[in-house]
Amino acid sequence: DGGITQSPKYLFRKEGQNVTLSCEQNLNHDAMYWYRQDPGQGLRLIYYSQIVNDFQKGDIAEGYSVSREKKESFPLTVTSAQKNPTAFYLCASSIGGHLPTYNEQFFGPGTRLTVL
């Protein structure tokens, strides 16, 4: 089945530790995204990547880092510099490209990160 997988589903971290969230897609999509969701908030864009070996900061990139070494993978690292990392993290992908037509974003099931 084609889709997006995120692992783990639940993740616990001690303060001061870096942690990496996994996102993999087998849809052959060029573009991938990371969003953060807090209670009472919509999704906010952390980072996005339009193509392999390239990525851009979103609205709330501070305290996060990403890499895009493979088309199918877009891991997100939550660093100790992120002051309030407890949240629900969603990964998405789309065909990508600056086309005039619509590029639907497909979402993964999410990872719930809790800082202890």
Next chain:
Amino acid sequence: AQTVTQSQPEMSVQEAETVTLSCTYDTSESNYYLFWYKQPPSRQMILVIRQEAYKQQNATENRFSVNFQKAAKSFSLKISDSQLGDTAMYFCAFMIAGGGADGLTFGKGTHLIIQP
């Protein structure tokens, strides 16, 4: 920068009733897409309906329809014959056309509860 506002944090209606969720947005772009996403308790994001700004005709998907008022920058979602399975968070979202690999801008969401 674009902003999306959902002014109803929570709504509750009886099963089989019709309900309308409100969304307003602000942008200086002339060509863009608008979306309604559903997030049930499983937290999986599901695309409900989309509207291209250049189309005057309102989008419809079965029981879901939108009222798109471009001049007023308003994009409401109407759910007819509501069902218990419609209980979920609903997010309004915006994307610039042509920026197909850029991220979505979301509103804060409306929690819709369908009562039996």
